[in-house]
Amino acid sequence: MSTPETAPANYYGHRPNDKIETREQKPQPSPRAQVARELYFEAKSSASMEFPYWYTRRWEELEGEIPIIRRAEALKAGFSHLTPAIYPGELLPMGKAAYLRGSYPMPWLSESFFMAAEDKFYQEALESGKLTADTFTTMGTGGGNVTRSIGNVISIAGKFGLRVEEMPVMVEVAKRWKDKSVDDIGHKYEQLVPGYKEKEAIMRSVICMFDSGYTLPQGREVINYYYPLQYGIEGIKQICDDNIAEVAGKPEMDRLYFYQAVRIMLEGVQAWIRNYATEASFLANLEKNAIRKQEYEEMSERLHWISSNRPRDFHDALQLTWTFHLAVLNEDAISGLSPGRVGQVLLPYWERDIKSGKLDHDKSIELLECMRMKFTQIDCFASMGVVGGVLSGNTFNNLCLGGLTKEGASAANDLEMLILEAGIRCDTPQPTLSVLYDEKLPEEFLLKGVACTKIGTGYPAWVSNPVAMEFLLKNYGHEGMMPEEARAWSIGGCLETSPGSWMPLELDGQVHWIPGGSAPATSVGVHFISLPKILEVALFDGMDMRTGERIFPPHRLPLNTYDELWTAFQKYFSEAVHVLTLTNNIQHDAWRKISPSLINSMLKPDCLKLGKDIGQMGSRYNTTFNVETTGTANLVNSLASLKLNVYDEGHYTLDDYRQATLANFGYKTANETGSFSLIDQLPNAHYDTWKKIHKRSSEAPKYGNDHPYVDSIFHEWETWFCSMAHNYQSLYGQPLYACQISVSTHGPMGAVTLASADGRLAGTTFSDASMSAYPGTDKNGPYALFNSATCWDHSESQNSQLNMKIHPSAVWGREGSRKFLDLIRAYLRKGGFHIQFNVVDSRMLKEAQKNPDQYRGLMVRVAGFTQYWVELGKQIQDEVIARTEYEEI
Amino acid sequence: MDLTCNDCIFYLPVDVFQGTCKISKEKTSPDSPCCKDAERLPKCKFCLHFMSEKDYLGKCMGKTLAYPDMVASNCIDFEWAQKN
Numbered sequence: 022m023s024t025p026e027t028a029p030a031n032y033y034g035h036r037p038n039d040k041i042e043t044r045e046q047k048p049q050p051s052p053r054a055q056v057a058r059e060l061y062f063e064a065k066s067s068a069s070m071e072f073p074y075w076y077t078r079r080w081e082e083l084e085g086e087i088p089i090i091r092r093a094e095a096l097k098a099g100f101s102h103l104t105p106a107i108y109p110g111e112l113l114p115m116g117k118a119a120y121l122r123g124s125y126p127m128p129w130l131s132e133s134f135f136m137a138a139e140d141k142f143y144q145e146a147l148e149s150g151k152l153t154a155d156t157f158t159t160m161g162t163g164g165g166n167v168t169r170s171i172g173n174v175i176s177i178a179g180k181f182g183l184r185v186e187e188m189p190v191m192v193e194v195a196k197r198w199k200d201k202s203v204d205d206i207g208h209k210y211e212q213l214v215p216g217y218k219e220k221e222a223i224m225r226s227v228i229c230m231f232d233s234g235y236t237l238p239q240g241r242e243v244i245n246y247y248y249p250l251q252y253g254i255e256g257i258k259q260i261c262d263d264n265i266a267e268v269a270g271k272p273e274m275d276r277l278y279f280y281q282a283v284r285i286m287l288e289g290v291q292a293w294i295r296n297y298a299t300e301a302s303f304l305a306n307l308e309k310n311a312i313r314k315q316e317y318e319e320m321s322e323r324l325h326w327i328s329s330n331r332p333r334d335f336h337d338a339l340q341l342t343w344t345f346h347l348a349v350l351n352e353d354a355i356s357g358l359s360p361g362r363v364g365q366v367l368l369p370y371w372e373r374d375i376k377s378g379k380l381d382h383d384k385s386i387e388l389l390e391c392m393r394m395k396f397t398q399i400d401c402f403a404s405m406g407v408v409g410g411v412l413s414g415n416t417f418n419n420l421c422l423g424g425l426t427k428e429g430a431s432a433a434n435d436l437e438m439l440i441l442e443a444g445i446r447c448d449t450p451q452p453t454l455s456v457l458y459d460e461k462l463p464e465e466f467l468l469k470g471v472a473c474t475k476i477g478t479g480y481p482a483w484v485s486n487p488v489a490m491e492f493l494l495k496n497y498g499h500e501g502m503m504p505e506e507a508r509a510w511s512i513g514g515c516l517e518t519s520p521g522s523w524m525p526l527e528l529d530g531q532v533h534w535i536p537g538g539s540a541p542a543t544s545v546g547v548h549f550i551s552l553p554k555i556l557e558v559a560l561f562d563g564m565d566m567r568t569g570e571r572i573f574p575p576h577r578l579p580l581n582t583y584d585e586l587w588t589a590f591q592k593y594f595s596e597a598v599h600v601l602t603l604t605n606n607i608q609h610d611a612w613r614k615i616s617p618s619l620i621n622s623m624l625k626p627d628c629l630k631l632g633k634d635i636g637q638m639g640s641r642y643n644t645t646f647n648v649e650t651t652g653t654a655n656l657v658n659s660l661a662s663l664k665l666n667v668y669d670e671g672h673y674t675l676d677d678y679r680q681a682t683l684a685n686f687g688y689k690t691a692n693e694t695g696s697f698s699l700i701d702q703l704p705n706a707h708y709d710t711w712k713k714i715h716k717r718s719s720e721a722p723k724y725g726n727d728h729p730y731v732d733s734i735f736h737e738w739e740t741w742f743c744s745m746a747h748n749y750q751s752l753y754g755q756p757l758y759a760c761q762i763s764v765s766t767h768g769p770m771g772a773v774t775l776a777s778a779d780g781r782l783a784g785t786t787f788s789d790a791s792m793s794a795y796p797g798t799d800k801n802g803p804y805a806l807f808n809s810a811t812c813w814d815h816s817e818s819q820n821s822q823l824n825m826k827i828h829p830s831a832v833w834g835r836e837g838s839r840k841f842l843d844l845i846r847a848y849l850r851k852g853g854f855h856i857q858f859n860v861v862d863s864r865m866l867k868e869a870q871k872n873p874d875q876y877r878g879l880m881v882r883v884a885g886f887t888q889y890w891v892e893l894g895k896q897i898q899d900e901v902i903a904r905t906e907y908e909e910i
Numbered sequence: 911m912d913l914t915c916n917d918c919i920f921y922l923p924v925d926v927f928q929g930t931c932k933i934s935k936e937k938t939s940p941d942s943p944c945c946k947d948a949e950r951l952p953k954c955k956f957c958l959h960f961m962s963e964k965d966y967l968g969k970c971m972g973k974t975l976a977y978p979d980m981v982a983s984n985c986i987d988f989e990w991a992q993k994n
Contacts, residue, residue: 065925071980078974104981106922109935119981121924167926173941174926182926184940189966190977296984307920307932 041864044477044829050447051383053110054390058449060108060121062877066165066400066414067120068181070190072099072351073128077194080129089275089617089634093282095129096352096619097289105300107320110313112336112391113343114297114320116398117351122165124181124402127354129616131204131235132195134404135177149208150224154231154406157769161414163873163891178405180414203615204235207608214603216596222572223597226565227773228558230549230651230766234608236407238545238616239353241417241514242645243361243538245624246342247524250366250535253331254291257623258284264632276632279622279639283629286619290348291328298324335370335380339388342367343395346418349621356401357417357514357544360452361521362536364422364437369526369533371436382439389443396451410769411549413893415450415886417514423466424457424486425508427523427534431459433466441469445476450880450887454481455512457489458849471838471845474858477829479882482516482857485849489518491816496758497642509536515885516762516820516855517543520642522626539626539642541618541635543819545609546646546757547601547749551770552656553777553787555597559589560679567773573597580675583668587660591741598648598749598757605646606752612636613752638753646751647760647819650742651767654724654788654795657738658779661731662721666714666778673714682776682783686718687711691784697768698899700797702782719780725794727805732812743817759818761791763884768896786900790822790884792853796903803910807848815854822884823848826859826904844910857882859901866890866902911955916940916979918948952982958989 050058079098083091104119117123126135133151162168167182174182183191199205211217223229248257261284268276298321305317323337332338342363349358374380399416401408408414422437444454456462456470470481490507497507497520509521522539525532558565560580563573573596576589613636622634626641633639666672673681687708691697704712722731747756767787776783781795788795792810799806803825815821832841848856859882869876869890879890881901890898915921915929915938923929923940930937933947954960954970955978962968962978970976971987982988 060924063924063928065927067923067925070977074975074977074980102984104983108922108924109930119923120926165925172927184926184979186966186979187977189964190975190980193967193975292984304932 041868042829042862043865044860045475045833047448047476048446050390051387053112053387054394054447056110057108057391057394058447061394061397064121064165065167066122066124066181068177068183068402069118069120069123069125070187070194072103072118072125073194074190075099075102076129077197081197087278088614089278089282089619090285092617093285093619096286100289100348100351101292103293103296105297107297107300107304112316112320112388113340113395114301114324115294115344115347116395117347117400122398122400124400126191126195126402128195128198129202130238130354132198132202133204136192136195150221151232153225154227154410154769157227157410157772161409161892161894164877164889166414166892178403178408180405180408181400181402201615202235203238203608203612206615207234207611210611211604211607214600214607216600217604219573219596220600220604222570223601226554226558226568226570226572227770228551228554228572228597229547229601230411230770231407232608233545233548233605234612236403237354237356237401238609238612239349239358239542239618239621240355241357241517241544242540242542243359243511243513243519243521244346244349244621245522245524245537245539245626246345246363246366247526247535247537247626248624248629249341249345250332250338251524251526253327253329254287255329256331257629258287260629268632273632275637279632279634282619283623286623290620294324294328294344298328332370335367335374335385336388338367338370339392343392345620345624349624350399352618352620353616354401354403356412357419357517359417359419359421359511359513359519359538361511361538362421362424362432364420364434364440365432366535366537368434368436369528373529385436385439386443386446389440390447393443393447393449393452397449399451406769409765409894411764411766413765413883413886413888413897415888417886418452419455419512419514420452421455421457421511422470422481423459423462424510425459425461427505427508429508431461431463433462438466438469441473441481444478444480445473448476448478448880450889453479453515453887456481456483457486457511458483458845459486467842468838471842475832475838475841475860477860477880479857479859479880479887482855482885483845483849484512484516484855485815485853488816488852488854492518492819493520495816496644500642500644502642511536511538513538513543515764516822517760518819519543522641524626540640540645541621541625541643543645544647544649544760546605546751547598547648549649549651549766549770550594550597551774552650552652553659553781554770554774555594556590556656556659557682557775557777559586559593560675563593566683566775583664586663595745598746602749602757609752643753644751644755644758646755646757648746648749648757649760649762650791651763651770652787653738653761653791654793655777655779655781657724657731657735658721658795658798659777660734661723662718662778662780664734665721665730666717672717677714678778681711681714682778684711685776685783686715686780688782691772691782696899697771697784697786697896698796698903699782699785700903701899702785715780718778721779723779723795723798725799725806725809726801727808732809735809736812739813739817761818761820762822763787763790764886765883765894765897767884768894768900772896786896789900789904790824792821792823794905796900797905799905803844803907804847807851807853811848811851811853815852821854823853823856824859824882824884824904825856826861826863826906827910828862828906828908829860831908831910832860840910857885859904863902863906866898870898870902913944913948913950914940915942915944917951917953918944919951920947920949921951952985952988954978954980954982956991957982958991959987960991
């Protein structure tokens, strides 16, 4: 068989070669984007104290002020004092802080994790289980991560560099928030929850990955750009002034303070934008190159304009949306703030500019590439367990394409085709792209999406529009959602189905109904429960055998039948959800009181209309708390193995399994081998004692093969989980729902879990996502995997997630694209919600692990996001390598 | 006081290790000694109202926590302690 390079007209794909195969060739980004990308590759994640210093200073000055006004003034002080930094060639300036990959601590949320390990704050946090996940997280050692202190730079959380001259003020400012931060206040009151000690034990055992109220209190949601576009900042201030006059002195006085707070905060945002405008003028005066000088002058004028007014054209609108995106990211520690369907939001401006000749396609793509670079630069300052163990350094800004219009027609458009083209040419991790798949979407658009996926970007992910709408109508119908509004949905974060609304944008006397988010964070609540660990603890009657600590009271079930085992699992899972819901509700209550959202609230319908922030249920939709899980396939496979080998065929007793898993089936630990992948594990001296039980466990039916024995267990789990989540209530009095994504948690959570009854060994990474098979166990091809994955109703859960790895040869050429689209369609038509792909030769990944410096730009899809290989921790790298690689579809 | 690029109005920080000169467009380190074209960047340590207390910490207006290397370009109270 000839190689792809020598057979460009090979339409049917080919068998993999002996050598590592690259992905299909792609066009390069514009020279401007290329410069930006090279600068990005050189830049390290850097933290600064400018914003937190001014925030804290103003906060302290206003002791005794109305809390929301105090918060607004503190934000205003932070924004007003941010030093602008404009980088060479930029067309879309502004950043979180004065570094290319800048971010900063927010001690008003949490102050313990970035203190020195010997500090008593840190030790207290460790004791309460808040930081246990940090100690089992492997950070990426390459790329932009500052993994160790060097010279005048201090490394924080294994990722962020801080100049040594800012270290003392960081410690001093952090200490001022002691007992005042959301973390500390929440912790004070969560201890009043009955069973609180159980919660601490759950955190220390890493059955739960992290608390949500003070770590990432916002995000996993879709921003709404409507108000700045429709009214401009001065227009929004006028809305506030009008409402202040209307509500002052009348009942529900909190509205007065909300409008006043929004107004104050906007003054800070205006000062921030104008400081950038001044810097652009300064650079114009220094610039010798006439073209760049003009760009700086235009930039300055544009920034001045949008600091007050509605955008005049596409470039203004793009700058304004980027500015507000950043502004929200600067008000809280946030991951997963999605721009949503921004290609539909900005379409009216773009079409007008194209029609008038102000823009052409090449210029449009260049601007969109600049947008990609800005999103890729976003970092989130958080603890190692959060930024490494969950986020893998990514911040999940998901841009969605397609779906339906308000009237129910295909919403795909020409600007979205260019967004895909920019994603192909300028392949960077962010914004990640998702296609909201509907049968009405045109073939040309879908094939463009396939062309983008094929080159190995990992995006777009493919998600089902009808399944998402069905989920939303089931869960938000009681809040008044109708099918028309369900069509305005989008993905928040990596894969969180999020409600939207249609808003009437007026341009040239015409009304354009644009979609945008209309709910707060859709992934807060119970953040990642380790399913295999719950089963492990159930087998040992409530004990974590790794630490010797009791987690749950004894269940006292003899486990004589499979039903008793299943009941014990359900009992512990339910107890964990119960106590974590209550404690997280308290944390989020502390958050809304101490650090209420102002910028995001102002943007979200109907906060501005009602005079309420999102913490007071000002959003149109508020049923947004969820229960997240990790390790689905390992749970299901373990239950199947125990059912078969213990209860149905009686080859072993449960005690045999307890002893075998404690002995790690006669293998060395993952830490001893230095690999977190099952295939790399090595036997120890006791291997012979356990090899038969390990063989039977490994050979028990596995999820992903269209096998009724195990799929019935999977169906039982899904049906029960999606139903039981509704039994718990959020802070807002709304039922929780199921959420099934792993992000990166399957790494650290696997690291603390003993060997499991499915044959998985101790410390190795769990299966990724929720619908993915465990690596190497799906042996009957992709369509068998699809049958297993769709044996339950996906619209019962906020999401479900399926990753597949495909060898580039399988989708090569024009016919390869057709086959690829057929494969995607097959899954979504069966009722699957989401599927995403790594198109890569695993040998390339192994090579990249050995020689990371030669693969700085290599990207892979993890679980809902794309990341540079060198910035991933080894747990996740090993897992991605081990995933089943399909050579034929 | 020895000035470094980090103290210069023409220094553009890329990250905590490196930056570029806005005039020459050359890469430089924040800790490199300033060149002849350097101009001081408004920072607390150059401000009339800043009083140093211990390493990397001090007071603003004699009462508020401050730190010497904070950029004060957007501080309305900034006044040069010494003219260039």
